[in-house]
Amino acid sequence: MNTSGAAAAPAALDLGDVKRLPIMISLIIGAFFSILNETLLNIAFPELMIELQVTAPTLQWLATGYMLVVGVLVPASALLVQWFTTRQMFLGAMTLFAVGTLVCGVAPQFSVLLIGRLLQAAGTGLMLPVLMNTILVLYPPEKRGAAMGTIGLVIMFAPAIGPTISGLILESLHWRWLFFMVLPFAIFSIVFAFLYLKNVSKPTKPKVDVVSIILSTIGFGGIVYGFSSSGEGHGGWTSPQVYGTVIIGTISLLLFVLRQLRVKEPLMDLRAFRYPMFTLTTLLLIIMMMTLFSTMSLLPFLFQGALGLTVFASGLLMLPGSLLNGLISPLMGKLFDKFGPRALVIPGTVFLVVVMWFFTRVSVDTSKITFLVLHICMMVAISMIMMPTQTNGLNQLPQRYYPHGTAILNTLQQVAGAIGVAFFIGIMSAGQRGFLEGSSDPTLPAQQAQAMVAGVHNAFMIGFGFAVVAVILALFLKRTKAPTE
The missing domain is CATH 1.10.287 (Helix Hairpins)
Known part of the structure; x- marks a missing residue:
């Protein structure tokens, strides 16, 4: 047996008398509101650009910086979950998140708002590995699909519904209420976890x-x-x-x-990549996170900048897809337990290619119904891919690699999301500039709308290429079983 990294694995406690439901509720409440904040501000970007007097590429640091901090912290989480108990990690993470939320709510300028976002991100980065590692410890491989599907309600539903909630709030309230309304839930999560969250592993302090x-x-x-x-x-x-x-x-x-x-005793044991399905899972999830977060960032600019929709209308347009994505995640988990990953992931990636191609064809004349259907289809496709792929990859790892496997996936997903947002908004901005430079009168609202569409077209073309790569990778997926130690 390769003992490298074995000493770093957290020692499992006797879980015979542990009630799973209170633990799951504690984790889900905290995770939902911390992950929600990854996209909560996206639909408010056009309004924030005016009030804070910053450009779109500068403002996107509120999204990119959030995911960057999460991505930087998660590698260290493989070590931290072995130094601190489940309760210590979760309560500390949610306290950081609550403080950051308060700072954002009272921020007088962009720099202070960014600091608050980074504090929120620090809490999220420390909490995510606790969530994933606890699921791996609590549930055997044959039941993880359903458990991970339930977690999919959080990991997929929260960032997907963020723009919708944001739009509903911004219709009648100031953007600061995006944080003031989250703060009580963060505090409630801390109190609930303090009362009911139990430790599921024993620190080994490597x-x-x-x-x-x-x-x-x-x-x-x-x-x-x-x-x-x-x-x-x-x-x-x-x-x-x-x-x-x-x-x-x-x-x-x-x-x-x-x-x-x-x-x-590596910080992040990369020997996990010796397991081929885990490696394939990592590549697929990177593509999915770039597609998800970049699309969720681009659509508000398109809806408000080119179509002239209000923040409320933009949020309402994205509501059905967001709701459906969360509702079918547990179903996808159960289907994974029964049929394996190929039956879901291959059709899901093909579906995503079709949807992204249609996104490359949109214009200022595209109907709202078309955007509604496209968004629903994209969220269904992503739901078919994300949780089944992640569960299948983690199932192949021995238990000693659980902290490292979850840290690797969480790190690369967050970094991919951050790069995706920055990369695609950069493409969009470059396309806008290129169109307006060739325009006879770039000050005309019609020309500015066309410029926005041109920039978004360029970004969606790249997204279409990523989706094609995902189809090719999905063809190599195989169902996995946990190896014997």
Whole structure:
């Protein structure tokens, strides 16, 4: 047996008398509102641009920065879940999130709002691994599909419904209420978890590898920062600020990978990639997160900037797809337990390709019903892919890799989402600029609307290409079983 990383695995407690339901409720309440905040502000971006007097590429740091911090913190979570109990991790994470929510609500300017978002993200980054690792410990492989489907109500439903809730609130209230209305739920989550959340693992307190933490922070941070800066103008990819940080980030990540393969107790045990279905799962989830978060960011700009819809109408347009996505996630989990991943993921990726192609054909004359149907179809396709793929990949790992597997997936999903938002908004902004530069009168509202559509078209074409890659990867999926230790 390869014992590398074994010492780092949290020791399982006797769970014979543990009631799963209160633990699940505690985790789901906290996770829902922290993950909800990843997209809660998206539909308010046009309004925030005016009130805070910042550009779209600058404002997207409220979304990108959130996912960047989550992505930077999650690698360390594989270590933290072995140093602290389930209760300590969750209560600490939700306290950070609540403080950040309060800061956002009272923020007088963009910089303070960004600081609050980063504090919220720190709480989310520490909480997500607790959620996933607890599911792996509480449920045997043959029951994980249904359990992960329930978690899908949180991981998929929360960010999907964020724009809808935001639109409903912004129709009659100031954007600060996006945070003031979340704060009581965050506090309730802390109180409920304090009363009912039980520990499901015993800390083993492995050695802290400070060098690995530094390398992963510079690596993931540099890459995401570079992609995010590419859309802000000032030379784009030719700017030293952009390609320099990407190069530094890439070198740091390579050094991080080499170190993880050499040390006895790695921060993130990359030997999990020796399991082929886990590797395939990682690639598929990266594509799905880029598609999900970039689309959720692009559509509000399209609806409000090109179609002239209000924030309420934009949110209402995205409500049915968001609701359906959450409602069918548990069903997809049960279907996965019964039929395996291929029966869901292959049709799901093909469906996504068709939907993304139709998104490349939209215009200012496209009807609201068409956008409604396209959004519903996209959310159904993503639901068919995400949870079955993730459950299948994690099922192949031995228990000693659970903290590392969940940390790897959560890290790369958040980083992919952050890069996706920055990358696609950058493409959209570049397309807008290109159209307006060739316009006879770029100040005309009609020309600005056409410019927005042109920019979104360019972004959706790239998304279509990613979806085609996802179909190819899905063809190689196989059902997995937990290996014997």
